Amino acid sequence: xxxxxxxxxxxxxxKSNRIVTGTKIPHPCGDPNLPxxxxxxxxxxxxxxxxxxxQTGVSGPTVFVPDISYTSG
Amino acid sequence: MALRRIMYYVNQFFxxxxxxxxxxxxxxxREEAVGPAKRFQELCQGSLEVAVTACCGDNYFAEHESDALxxxxxxxxxxxxxxxxxxxxxxxxxYGFACVxxxxxxxxxxxxxxxxxxxxxxxxxxxxxxxxxxxxFLIPTSEAVSGMGEALSKMARFASKVVKGExxxxxxxxxxxxxxxxxxxxxDKTGVERAVDILLDKLAGRTFATEIPIETLEEIPVAPPxxxxxxxxxxxxxxxxxxxxxxxDGFKTFGNTQWRKYSIDKMNSMKDARWDxxxxxxxxxxxxxNPNYGVPLDGCREIEKEKAFGKLHPFFYSTPGNMAxxxxxxxxxxxxxxxxxxxxxxxxxxVST
Amino acid sequence: MRLELxxxxxxDVRFDGRTNYHGGVxxxxxxxxxxLALEDGRVVSAKFDVAFPGEQTRIVRxxxxxxxxxxxxxxGCVFPGILGPVETVGQGRTNRLSxxxxxxxxxxxxxxxxxxxxxxxxxxxxxxxxxxLTPFGSTINIVLMLELRDGVSELEAHAAIQSAELRxxxxxxxxxxxxxxxxxxVFELFETDPSxxxxxxxxxxxxxxxxxxxxxxxxxxxxxxxxxxxxxPNEFLDGALTSDARRGGKGTFPxxxxxxxxxxxxxxxREHGKRLNFLGVIxxxxxxxxxxxxxxxxxxxxxxxxxxxxxxxxITRTGPSGNNFIDVMLTVQACERKGVRTVFxxxxxxxxxxxxxxxxxxxxxxxxxxxxxSLDQMVTFPAPSKVIGVGDTQLVELTxxxxxxxxxxxxxxxxxxxxxxxxxxxxxKNTCRVY
Numbered sequence: 042x043x044x045x046x047x048x049x050x051x052x053x054x055x056k057s058n059r060i061v062t063g064t065k066i067p068h069p070c071g072d073p074n075l076p077x078x079x080x081x082x083x084x085x086x087x088x089x090x091x092x093x094x095x096q097t098g099v100s101g102p103t104v105f106v107p108d109i110s111y112t113s114g
Numbered sequence: 115m116a117l118r119r120i121m122y123y124v125n126q127f128f129x130x131x132x133x134x135x136x137x138x139x140x141x142x143x144r145e146e147a148v149g150p151a152k153r154f155q156e157l158c159q160g161s162l163e164v165a166v167t168a169c170c171g172d173n174y175f176a177e178h179e180s181d182a183l184x185x186x187x188x189x190x191x192x193x194x195x196x197x198x199x200x201x202x203x204x205x206x207x208x209y210g211f212a213c214v215x216x217x218x219x220x221x222x223x224x225x226x227x228x229x230x231x232x233x234x235x236x237x238x239x240x241x242x243x244x245x246x247x248x249x250x251f252l253i254p255t256s257e258a259v260s261g262m263g264e265a266l267s268k269m270a271r272f273a274s275k276v277v278k279g280e281x282x283x284x285x286x287x288x289x290x291x292x293x294x295x296x297x298x299x300x301x302d303k304t305g306v307e308r309a310v311d312i313l314l315d316k317l318a319g320r321t322f323a324t325e326i327p328i329e330t331l332e333e334i335p336v337a338p339p340x341x342x343x344x345x346x347x348x349x350x351x352x353x354x355x356x357x358x359x360x361x362x363d364g365f366k367t368f369g370n371t372q373w374r375k376y377s378i379d380k381m382n383s384m385k386d387a388r389w390d391x392x393x394x395x396x397x398x399x400x401x402x403x404n405p406n407y408g409v410p411l412d413g414c415r416e417i418e419k420e421k422a423f424g425k426l427h428p429f430f431y432s433t434p435g436n437m438a439x440x441x442x443x444x445x446x447x448x449x450x451x452x453x454x455x456x457x458x459x460x461x462x463x464x465v466s467t
Numbered sequence: 468m469r470l471e472l473x474x475x476x477x478x479d480v481r482f483d484g485r486t487n488y489h490g491g492v493x494x495x496x497x498x499x500x501x502x503l504a505l506e507d508g509r510v511v512s513a514k515f516d517v518a519f520p521g522e523q524t525r526i527v528r529x530x531x532x533x534x535x536x537x538x539x540x541x542x543g544c545v546f547p548g549i550l551g552p553v554e555t556v557g558q559g560r561t562n563r564l565s566x567x568x569x570x571x572x573x574x575x576x577x578x579x580x581x582x583x584x585x586x587x588x589x590x591x592x593x594x595x596x597x598x599x600l601t602p603f604g605s606t607i608n609i610v611l612m613l614e615l616r617d618g619v620s621e622l623e624a625h626a627a628i629q630s631a632e633l634r635x636x637x638x639x640x641x642x643x644x645x646x647x648x649x650x651x652x653v654f655e656l657f658e659t660d661p662s663x664x665x666x667x668x669x670x671x672x673x674x675x676x677x678x679x680x681x682x683x684x685x686x687x688x689x690x691x692x693x694x695x696x697x698x699x700p701n702e703f704l705d706g707a708l709t710s711d712a713r714r715g716g717k718g719t720f721p722x723x724x725x726x727x728x729x730x731x732x733x734x735x736x737r738e739h740g741k742r743l744n745f746l747g748v749i750x751x752x753x754x755x756x757x758x759x760x761x762x763x764x765x766x767x768x769x770x771x772x773x774x775x776x777x778x779x780x781x782i783t784r785t786g787p788s789g790n791n792f793i794d795v796m797l798t799v800q801a802c803e804r805k806g807v808r809t810v811f812x813x814x815x816x817x818x819x820x821x822x823x824x825x826x827x828x829x830x831x832x833x834x835x836x837x838x839x840x841s842l843d844q845m846v847t848f849p850a851p852s853k854v855i856g857v858g859d860t861q862l863v864e865l866t867x868x869x870x871x872x873x874x875x876x877x878x879x880x881x882x883x884x885x886x887x888x889x890x891x892x893x894x895x896k897n898t899c900r901v902y
Contacts, residue, residue, distance in 0.1 A: 042337065042461065042462040042463075042464055043461070043462070043463050043464070044464045044466065045410075045463060045464065045465045045466070046465070046466045046467075047467070047756060047757050047758065048466075048758060048790070048793065049758050050758050050761070050793060050797070050828075051789070051793055051827070051828055052466075054331065054828055054829065055331060056331050056332070056333050056334045057334070058334060058336045058337070062758065063465070064757070065756040065757050066396050066467045066756040066757075066790060067396050067397045067398070067399070067400045067401065067407075067467065067677070067756065068400040068401065068404075068407035068408075069354070069407065069408065069465050069466070069467055070406065070407050070408065070409075070410040070413065070465060071404070071406065071407045071410075073400050073403070073404070073407070081412065081413070084406060084407075084410050084412065084413035085413045085416060085417065087410065087413070088410050088413040088414055088417055088463070089417065089422075091463050092343060092417070092422060092423060095339065095340045095343065095346075095348075095461045096339050096340055096343055097339055098338070098339045099336055099339075100336065101333070101336065246822055282902075283900075283902075284900035284901055284902055285900075285901050285902060286900075286901070287900075292901040292902060293902060294822060294901065295820060295821045295822060295901065295902040296815065296817050296821035296822075296825055296838075296841070296899040296900070296901055296902075297820075297821045297841070297844070297899060297900060297902050298821075298840050298841050298844050298897065298898075298899060299897075299898055299899065299900040300599075300896050300897055300898070301896050301898050301900075302896065303896065304730065304734075304893055304894060304895060304896050305730075305812055305837055305839045305890060305892070305893025305894065305895065305896075305897075305898070306730050306731050306734035306812075306892070306893035306894065307734070307893075308837050308893070308898075309731070309781055309810045309812045309837045309893055310734065310735070310738060310742070310743070310781070310810075312810050312835050312837060313666065313779050313781060313808070313809075313810040313835065314664065314742055314743065314779075316779070316808050316810065316834075316835050317664045317778055317779050317808055318664075322835060324834060324835050324836050325836055325837050325838045325898065325899075326813075326815060326825050326826060326836040326837075326838050328829045328831065328833060328834075329824055329825070329826075329829060330829070331824075366868075366869060366870075367581075367866060367867070367868040367869050368869075391581070391582070392581070392868060393582065394582070394583065394866060394867075394868060394869070395583065395788055395790070396582065396583055396790070397582050397583050397584050397675060397677055397678060398581060398582035398583075399582065399584070399677075402582075437787065437788075437789070437842075439818045439819065439823060439843065440818065440823045440824060441818060441823060
């Protein structure tokens with residue numbers, strides 16, 4: 042299982058083993074502040090990172106970070 | 115004041131039958147206070163009487179637990195006892211376990227309070243904490259049997275309160291080992307006063323008692339990576355609260371206990387159908403506008419078409435994840451897992467907000 | 468900055484004669500106050516009632532609560548930025564009517580119907596198990612019932628409700644203008660003995676930047692996504708912090724009254740010069756929506772504490788969300804790592820029976836914590852003999868999307884149903900003990 046969530050710190054403590062950092066809480070898989078093309082690309086990037094996590098051996102809670110830049114907190 | 119009749123439990127040693135060599139003796143009953151039960155009864159100063167003492171070999175109990183429990187229960191019923199007292203077991207492992215198991219069994223079967231005593235290091239204590247029976251209490255004793263006098267005094271004092279039906283307060287006040295129920299209570303000082311007191315103690319290097327202990331969660335076993343993603347069937351799960359329009363399944367905005375799976379068969383985007391977003395814990399306008407933010411279907415379909423993985427399961431699993439009880443969500447997780455296994459799903463993408 | 472807070476206690480409230488305060492009795496001219504509330508064109512109906520502690524009365528559709536206070540001297544006014552120009556307050560002389568509140572029960576046609584941005588309401592029981600959860604079980608509550616015209620936006624609804632309640636509160640406080648009293652408390656962060664421990668209060672305050680009103684306003688400006696701010700404790704006493712007036716209940720945003728009577732701000736002010744040196748309040752906006760944002764606010768708040776040369780910090784949060792809990796726990800950790808020792812005061816979860824984990828996130832540095840009770844354990848709400856509230860009170864919705872309650876019946880519910888029924892700031896003696 043790959044766990045996509047913006048709260049990687051919390052997910053680590055909950056012992057989720059394959060964590061994928063999502064964007065932000067109200068929109069974990071994408072960013073409505075981006076133009077549509079960029080938003081879709083971001084969503085694909087998050088899903089692709091999740092697939093990578095599913096194929097990676099881990100020994101405990103591990104965070105996989107997609108290529109995201111933050112526009113705000 | 116009427117005497118309350120109780121049952122007392124001891125092992126073969128305290129029952130006067132013998133030592134380790136007699137650990138295989140089965141359960142026997144005597145219609146009187148035997149061994150420590152005699153002194154215990156005296157210390158209770160007339161608030162109760164030991165109607166029957168049950169005695170069992172430590173090994174016999176360990177190897178024939180259900181038979182032993184059944185026979186003890188039958189006799190307890192027959193004598194109509196209103197409480198069970200067991201031990202004290204001090205540091206003894208098997209005896210400690212037996213006391214806890216008997217207390218637990220009689221408490222849930224007869225709804226009577228059960229009291230025992232043992233050292234806080236005893237392995238029985240962990241089991242007692244897991245059982246969390248509201249009517250079972252362990253009194254802390256020394257490791258060594260030489261602490262018998264004090265152990266019996268404490269047990270007797272406590273038992274007298276319980277048998278009279280008095281309300282039992284928090285563990286630190288009443289002197290029993292806590293089961294682990296953290297319940298609402300009212301104290302003398304306000305939260306501010308207690309916070310300032312604790313901070314000043316901490317700054318001065320004095321000892322202080324934190325009111326919430328730090329806990330660590332248990333590790334979750336790591337699932338092996340998916341060897342062949344190209345053949346894998348993946349499923350989407352989301353706690354963002356995406357549900358069927360009108361919320362016909364009656365999800366709540368917080369504290370949910372159920373889940374549903376909704377069809378995404380033949381859809382290339384969540385926008386291909388109508389959805390509602392039921393979640394009281396975040397601003398749902400974005401997911402409402404574009405549910406792909408909470409269930410990334412469009413992204414998954416594109417990648418599926420590129421054949422990066424086998425196929426996407428035609429349903430996604432949904433439960434709004436806001437302030438639900440941990441136990442409720444653990445149950446939901448197990449059920450969803452059961453469904454997934456039946457459907458032959460190999461991997462999961464779980465999205466939480 | 469020296470503030471004299473003059474106390475005029477209210478023992479009784481009557482709707483009789485002219486509006487005036489005399490000998491502990493507050494008399495109110497109903498027509499005058501109704502006209503005052505209706506001055507705002509968005510309010511189409513205004514009514515009053517009153518509830519006393521101990522009565523078997525339930526008040527519903529509560530959105531906000533305010534204490535009547537009046538500034539007699541010193542810069543600015545009470546509720547600066549809203550009832551008057553923006554001027555830093557907390558000096559001079561302010562009068563308060565204590566033991567009484569203006570409690571607003573309001574109804575309007577909502578445009579946001581779900582999620583955290585939707586308006587919500589709370590209730591108060593003046594007797595029974597729920598009364599002791601909130602300060603309002605022990606105050607005389609003057610209930611101002613408002614109906615707004617159709618077509619108001621969410622932010623306008625907040626503005627209309629707040630404007631009415633603050634002006635009514637101000638008018639009531641005006642009754643003390645010419646009155647003398649000895650009952651006065653002086654609040655000042657004077658220079659103390661240098662050996663006293665230096666303590667700062669980090670007030671974690673949940674706001675939602677993308678909602679019409681973020682939940683908390685500073686001098687009338689809703690706090691959105693800002694970084695920590697330094698505030699003098701006296702500013703709280705003059706109403707510099709106010710709440711979203713559409714959103715009572717659920718324990719998410721403390722009401723305006725509680726900001727004005729902040730238990731920790733008052734507690735630390737009173738300890739100043741005695742057991743500690745109170746440095747001031749770091750108002751820390753929380754609930755950043757990414758790990759990144761949370762880490763920045765934690766680093767910033769802890770750095771502010773260090774720059775103030777704090778030895779210790781009292782840290783609290785608002786809002787039952789697990790999300791904002793992480794911001795605050797990370798702040799506890801950041802402070803400890805910078806040598807600022809902390810005590811964290813918070814209610815806990817723990818499930819219905821107190822058998823589940825008390826907290827959802829831990830840091831090893833959180834060695835001193837104070838609990839103010841459970842968020843999950845249920846409360847009994849017995850049947851009242853009287854229900855006060857705007858509109859039809861047969862069926863009342865508390866939070867959008869959740870089943871409504873019948874106020875005239877008895878039911879079992881959450882502490883969050885009660886207006887300020889969750890103790891974020893340690894003002895009650897409620898706690899959890901281990902059994």
